[in-house]
Amino acid sequence: MAYIYALNAECGERETHARDLARHFEGRSSRVFSSEGAWWCSIAPEGLSERGIGSAAEAAAMTAAGRQLYWLLRTAPPVYRYALAGVETDEFRTYAELVAEKDLTRFAGLVVSEDIWAATGERAEFSDFAPGYRWIPYRGETHR
Structure with missing residues (x-):
């Protein structure tokens, strides 16, 4: 089984948003899919x-x-709701699961829209990321 490292961003119900984001990363291997x-x-x-x-x-x-x-x-267009880089992060949470999650701070590198940040309690651990987005700063990967 392959364990792929990727940045995965959930773009809501509009395929065009996911395609716009993929275009922003032009020249890199990207995949747009629905789940x-x-x-x-x-x-x-x-x-x-x-x-x-x-x-x-x-x-x-x-x-x-x-x-x-x-x-x-x-610098990507603001077409995604949340994103996370890591090994096997595709579909790591549905939108409903994400907003119901008790502690989003355990996901280092998680980027969320301001709307999600507000809906999940405006935790102080989130920092500014880009206009309209907050994040738990990425700490990098570790070998265990």
């Missing part, structure tokens, strides 16, 4: 392990890729 009534955009950097994080070197490579993806996401 449970929502459209997702997934950007998977080339050349990373597909076995998960098996070494400190793989963790460092994924961390560097993640930082670059978040940097690019900061």
Whole structure:
């Protein structure tokens, strides 16, 4: 089984939003798909392990890729509701599951719209990310 490292963003009910986000990451491997009534955009950097994080070197490579993806996401069109980079983060939560989650702060790197941040209690642990978005700062990947 492959364990893919990617930035996955949930774009709501409009396929065009997911496609607009994929265009923002032009030149990178992207995939647009639908799951449970929502459209997702997934950007998977080339050349990373597909076995998960098996070494400190793989963790460092994924961390560097993640930082670059978040940097690019900061300037993306505001068409997504939430996003998270990591191994196997596609469909990590439906919208309903995300807003019902008791502690979003356990997802380092989670970017949420201001609406989601407000609906989930305006936790102080979230920082400004981009206009209209807040996040739990990304700490990078670790080898366990």
